Amino acid sequence: MAMGTAIITIMTDAATLARLMTWLSPAFPVGSFAYSHGLERAIHDGLIRDRKSLREWLETLLERGSAWNDAVLLAEAWRNIAAGSGIDEVAELAAAMAGSRERHMETTLQGGAFVDAITAWSGEIAGEEGAIAYPVAVGAAAARHRVALEDTLIAYLHAFASNLVQACVRLVPLGQRDGVATLAALEPIVLRTAQRAAGSTLDDLGACTIRADILSMNHETQYSRVFRS
Numbered sequence: 001m002a003m004g005t006a007i008i009t010i011m012t013d014a015a016t017l018a019r020l021m022t023w024l025s026p027a028f029p030v031g032s033f034a035y036s037h038g039l040e041r042a043i044h045d046g047l048i049r050d051r052k053s054l055r056e057w058l059e060t061l062l063e064r065g066s067a068w069n070d071a072v073l074l075a076e077a078w079r080n081i082a083a084g085s086g087i088d089e090v091a092e093l094a095a096a097m098a099g100s101r102e103r104h105m106e107t108t109l110q111g112g113a114f115v116d117a118i119t120a121w122s123g124e125i126a127g128e129e130g131a132i133a134y135p136v137a138v139g140a141a142a143a144r145h146r147v148a149l150e151d152t153l154i155a156y157l158h159a160f161a162s163n164l165v166q167a168c169v170r171l172v173p174l175g176q177r178d179g180v181a182t183l184a185a186l187e188p189i190v191l192r193t194a195q196r197a198a199g200s201t202l203d204d205l206g207a208c209t210i211r212a213d214i215l216s217m218n219h220e221t222q223y224s225r226v227f228r229s
Contacts, residue, residue, distance in 0.1 A: 020147050024159040030113040035106045036167040038216035043171045051178040054168050055185050058161050062193050065209035067160050070135040071153055071197035072205050077139030078149045087140050094133030099213040102220055110134040153194035161186050
């Protein structure tokens, strides 16, 4: 299943880069605006209350949490497709790694919506039935459309952070300037994580963000909420 240290190089041309930007823009119909990845509960419990606490929370997810695992899974799916292999095993692993019912719903519903939406480019992922995790769907599509792996990872991780920042702008609430400042502070983290993930294997999977996982579970029974996760 893992590609080991094999290196597959694809350069992203301008037209393909524009396509990648469309796929991971807020306007792309995957429903990402509906999910807070457990942040709604973290805000409810007072753990995220300002720009600093939000930046620290997202930095941890990117470097040592769910976003890191997503990046590793995306890279594996990309390499498998680029090498002419399938993604059934990595898709099954990605779905199994969702830490809660809502995390599973978040990744599989977005993944399914992504697969449906990219048919506009005649880029269907053939052979996969049922739910597919979002990072696996993105990685497979990017390889099929010859989008470079590191470019895909940067765009995916930036979209992950941007979506959660926008959720916190509404919920904390934060001002738009604080939101932009948070994204600016996270930029080197996104780039560094993407570079690490581009050279990763499945042996690099692992997270140490237990509190975030527990809060995601707690969100399932939260009395009043805005987001689906």
